[in-house]
Amino acid sequence: MNLSQTKAIISGGASGLGYACAEHIINNGGQVTLIDINQQAGEQALESLNTKLATFFKADVSSETQIQQACEASRKFSDGINVAINCAGVLAGGRVLGREEPMPLAHFNSAIQVNLVGSFNLSKAAANLMQHNDADEDGQRGVIINTASVAAFEGQIGQAAYSASKGGIVGMTLPMARELTRFGIRVMTIAPGVFLTPMVAGLSDDIKAALGASVPFPSRLGEPSEFARMAEHIIENTYLNGSTIRLDGAVRLEPK
Numbered sequence: 313m314n315l316s317q318t319k320a321i322i323s324g325g326a327s328g329l330g331y332a333c334a335e336h337i338i339n340n341g342g343q344v345t346l347i348d349i350n351q352q353a354g355e356q357a358l359e360s361l362n363t364k365l366a367t368f369f370k371a372d373v374s375s376e377t378q379i380q381q382a383c384e385a386s387r388k389f390s391d392g393i394n395v396a397i398n399c400a401g402v403l404a405g406g407r408v409l410g411r412e413e414p415m416p417l418a419h420f421n422s423a424i425q426v427n428l429v430g431s432f433n434l435s436k437a438a439a440n441l442m443q444h445n446d447a448d449e450d451g452q453r454g455v456i457i458n459t460a461s462v463a464a465f466e467g468q469i470g471q472a473a474y475s476a477s478k479g480g481i482v483g484m485t486l487p488m489a490r491e492l493t494r495f496g497i498r499v500m501t502i503a504p505g506v507f508l509t510p511m512v513a514g515l516s517d518d519i520k521a522a523l524g525a526s527v528p529f530p531s532r533l534g535e536p537s538e539f540a541r542m543a544e545h546i547i548e549n550t551y552l553n554g555s556t557i558r559l560d561g562a563v564r565l566e567p568k
């Protein structure tokens with residue numbers, strides 16, 4: 313599948329890595345449904361994309377019903393879905409034994425609900441529609457791309473909840489890919505290092521400079537367009553399936 317044939321649904325599409333994927337797909341002639349919990353950011357993203365090839369649907373990825381409705385809206389908009397990209401995510405940082413009190417379970421659970429359950433919800437609802445697509449010459453009907461993090465492998469102090477949620481995404485990649493082979497649907501995960509998106513832009517300049525300097529090569533933060541090009545390669549290369557790819561300039565995060 314090439315990008316011009318892509319009918320994508322992208323969670324977290326209003327910002328950062330999800331928006332970069334949307335922009336890249338549209339610039340190459342594909343169609344995109346952005347889904348995001350932030351209505352204002354979604355409308356702004358749509359305005360910036362300035363194209364009839366994109367639409368926005370407000371939905372919370374942790375809601376099974378809202379995501380089913382979003383997938384149905386996307387199917388109607390593009391006459392089908394063949395790519396789902398899970399980019400919605402929250403950091404939910406905090407120590408297990410915080411200064412004031414132990415981490416409330418609700419805080420831990422918020423990372424799991426958005427990052428892990430949200431990725432499951434969209435993957436499941438999109439796959440349910442993809443299974444009815446016509447197969448290409450390889451028998452392929454769709455591609456699911458998840459976004460984990462290098463924190464799935466070497467989470468820092470304060471990332472117990474985030475790392476657990478991202479580790480869950482890495483863990484479900486292979487079993488989901490194995491199960492969906494019978495429908496010709498591939499499942500891949502990208503584990504980014506540190507990328508310059510609104511999630512990171514809010515950090516102080518000193519911290520951003522230190523983060524960039526900690527990357528062995530190239531010694532800088534990742535560009536969202538580099539993430540989008542990795543997503544493009546996954547969409548186009550049918551032989552990629554069931555794996556997690558680190559996209560991180562060889563960074564290995566220190567404990568803090």
Ligand SMILES: NC(=O)c1ccc[n+]([C@@H]2O[C@H](COP(=O)([O-])OP(=O)(O)OC[C@H]3O[C@@H](n4cnc5c(N)ncnc54)[C@H](O)[C@@H]3O)[C@@H](O)[C@H]2O)c1
Pocket residue numbers: 323324325326327328329330347348349350353371372373374398399400401402403426427430459460461462503504505506507508509510511512
């Ligand atoms: N930026 C990085 O350095 C980095 C590194 C590793 C992993 N990631 C992961 O990449 C993904 C994208 O991150 P980003 O940097 O683009 O962040 P971002 O904050 O720019 O974008 C995330 C988007 O997700 C949306 N969102 C949050 N909760 C949602 C919900 N419940 N339902 C629907 N939408 C929701 C937000 O409104 C936002 O538009 C996240 O999963 C993040 O954990 C980012």
